[in-house]
Amino acid sequence: MPLVRVERLSLMYGADLVLRELTFQLEPRQRLGIVGANGSGKTSLLKALSGEVPPAGGSVALAARSRLAYLPQELEAGPHESVYADALHSRSDIMELRQRLEGLEDAMARTGGEALPGLVDEYGDVQHEYERLDGYAYDSRVAEVLHGVGLSEADQALAPSALSGGQRRRLALARLLLQEADLLLLDEPTNHLDLEAIEWLEDFLRVSHAGMLIVSHDRRFLERVADDILELQAGVGEWYPGNYRQYVRLRQERRSVRQKEYEAQQEYIARTEEFIRRYKAGQRAREARGRQTKLDRLERVVPPAEDQQIRIRLRASATSELIYQSDGLTLAYKSPSPSGGGQGWGLNVPAFTVSAGERIAIVGPNGSGKTSLLKALLGELRPLKGRVKTGPRVTMRYYDQHLADLDPNKTVLTELQDVFGLPEETLRTFLGRLLFSGDDAFKMIRSLSGGEKSRVALAKLMLDDAGLLMLDEPTNHLDIPAQEMLEDALNDYQGTILFVSHDRYFIDDVSTHLWVVEDGSVSMHLGNYSDWERRRQRIARPAAANEGRSRSPRPASPLRVATPAGASVEDQIQDVEAEIHRIEERLADHQTYDDPAQVAELSRAHEEASLRLRSLYQEWEQAAGL
Ligand SMILES: Nc1ncnc2c1ncn2[C@@H]1O[C@H](COP(=O)(O)OP(=O)(O)OP(=O)(O)O)[C@@H](O)[C@H]1O
Ligand SMILES: [Mg+2]
Incomplete structure (x- = not known):
């Protein structure tokens, strides 16, 4: 039994058809990436799956007893007083049982005599269910997930509305993950997230047992998390088995095959029409009519839809220097x-x-x-x-x-x-x-x-x-x-x-x-x-190495590679870095800017040195087998 089965699903907004007879299914643990141009209906599809938008035709069936959790593309701040409380209420079932347990504890403390055994029994039942849902471990799980998404204890005490865009997204993710659903609907989950959070999310999704529909425009992310790709275009869905890279290749192939089919058919049509035109009144009129009938019945191949491109031009008005x-x-x-x-x-x-x-x-x-x-x-x-x-x-x-x-x-x-x-x-x-x-x-x-x-x-x-x-x-x-x-x-x-x-x-x-x-x-x-990151790594490495042995950036690798010039790559890197540092110091000095020619010269030198540094790093990385 698949986790979700979507059959001939059509969606409309007013008179606009957004999805036309879309059919696909998702197996448990399968992770499907959904791609397509802006406005192609990706969000609408997720909304149909979550029940937010009623279908105009067809059906969506979720496997029995499976739970679904949805991360919308646009988020509102949560309703609770703090980030932590907001996260805690991700599991309403656990929170309800918790309240019942508390109520029963109160009642047991107050009642004695005959009513007590009944209460104790009931308490036992509720407790059993609470344990089944792992209720006792829930708080530490909430804390763990919040930490996982990078919300510190100080952040957790804030009102959800005080969070930055990226932090709000992180809270929404935490809430989603805490629901432990069997099917996750993720609409552009990486928007607003910083690099570290994206990597964390990638890892999380890859070990998760849930099935997923992941809408994203982030190629790298899709490549790492999606097993298959569904592309939406002009209301139609096309399924591509395999990961994102495979999709790009397959899409190209399919389009060129379709284009060739289209061209071949156009050629056939033109030839046939020419034949009909020439012979329809002559001896071969019967044959011409026959061909006309065939032509009328011909199922026309549609050429692959053109990828439309927006055209932006930004003009600048003059400003002061x-x-x-x-x-x-x-x-x-x-x-x-x-x-x-x-x-x-x-x-x-x-x-x-x-x-x-x-x-x-x-x-x-x-x-x-x-x-x-x-x-x-x-x-x-x-x-x-x-x-x-x-x-x-x-x-x-x-x-x-x-x-x-x-x-x-x-x-x-x-x-x-x-x-x-x-x-x-x-x-x-x-x-x-x-x-x-x-x-x-x-x-x-x-x-x-x-x-x-x-x-x-x-x-x-x-x-x-x-x-x-x-x-x-x-x-x-x-x-x-x-x-x-x-x-x-x-x-x-x-x-x-x-x-x-x-x-x-x-x-x-x-x-x-x-x-x-x-x-x-x-x-x-x-x-x-990239320039900055390399410099930063470079600074971080010697600091770590100082505690250990020589200046070798990564202690385990034999990194002192001799070059024809005699100096090791490492020494050269240090020299170029020192040079860049000197240039930057001069560029940081406001007096330098009295002389525009000098600034230009320094910028050029900086660029040149940065390039040299980049290739030295490549050399160094190769030598180190990194
Ligand atoms: N409530 C609505 N009423 C009318 N039209 C809508 C409504 N919601 C979406 N649409 C239209 O339906 C189409 C599909 O929208 P949808 O939000 O599903 O696109 P999308 O693929 O998620 O795009 P994006 O990549 O920009 O998020 C769009 O043309 C949009 O303008
Ligand atoms: Mg969308």
Whole structure:
């Protein structure tokens, strides 16, 4: 008996058909990845499985006595007073039994005599059930899972509403995992999560005994967790056996086969039509009619649907050379808030300057204060200490992590019209570039899919030239082609960008600078994520090695590899690193900036040295057999 059986399932919103006669089944422990463009119906499918959206046709059957748990794409803060209480109530069955036990204990303490044996019996029964559900171990399990998702004891005492985006996601995951369901429905589970949490989740899902439907745009994640892939496109589902890599290959193959079939058929049709045209009035008219009948009955091969691509272009308006300048900031929330101790949350930001044209990626674990830092620069969060000076001519646009500035009760069109006052025709043509075609412009924001909402937010950025973009996790919800398109658009953009992201590829592709927010402070670096990570590993290794033997970074490996130049790779690495450090020190000195030519020269030298360092590392890793 399969865990779920979906048969000829159709879904409609009003007159729009979202899924057409979808059929598949999932075995116990099977993990199915669900992929497809934004708006292709992935979330709708999960909602149909969870019973939230009634099917327009067909059926969904869950195996008897199996339990289902659902992680929605968009989350609200939990209803309980604290994160811990919220997590504890994940298992309502255990909590109910617990209450009954307490009630019975009270009653037994108060009653004596004849009523007592009855109470004791009942208590025994309830206790038996409670034990069966592992009720006594439940609290420690809750604590364990909360720790697992990286919510510290201080976080657990907070009100759920005080959590950052990523922390909220972690709590939702903890709640889901505590339910110990047989079927997990996960809608973009990695959104908002930092790298560490994603890896933890991967491991967790891989050892779990539950069957799963996992909607995701994260290729790496899918590759690691999904056994098979279901792709949704234009209302139709296509099943691909095997993991994500296999899917990519198979999809390519199937599409090219289908394209060839289509072309062959088109050719046949053209030839036949030509024959009919030529002979329909002549001697061979009978044959021509016969061919016409055959042609009429021919089942037409449809060509593979084209993957549609959004087109984004971001134009920059001119700004002053100086964007931001500050002698240092202290940010804090007075009430206890993200990841602080009981004393509240705080962040120290050293002195910094942001100049026109820089692209700064802000990275750091969930709850470390990335969004708060952006808000301080936006002027929405008043620093406890220090000030930020904004350049004399800076126009700025902000892309909110939760897209809160979109009005759910407007249509796509009015949302844009009300801000930009452009004629409807102009806007509708423009919306076509973002794949809102025809009546899509009249859809309500509240009924849009996650990725469609993001596209509206991108539309607003496009319509409004600004010299500075502040983007908080802009790739969340976007499908892969749209993510790549955004990457390109940002690279073409001539202005300044400050953005928060957990996506390594995206960061590496877009950023020139990196701000790392961690343990209550911010450190600032030139270069992208990979550069920084290598440097950090390099710093961490000798420190560990000092306790042991020589300078060898990994004590067990024979790492001192001689090169033709005589110096070991390791020595060369140290030299280049020292050089990079010297360059950075000079770049950190504000006097350097009096001479733009020198800054350019130093940046070039920095880039060159970083490249050299990268190849030295590769050499070193190879030699070490890593
Ligand atoms: N309540 C609703 N009313 C009307 N249309 C809706 C509603 N919910 C979703 N839709 C539409 O149905 C289509 C499928 O939406 P769904 O949320 O399932 O997409 P998705 O594949 O999950 O997309 P994404 O990757 O962006 O999350 C979209 O075009 C969306 O606009
Ligand atoms: Mg969705």
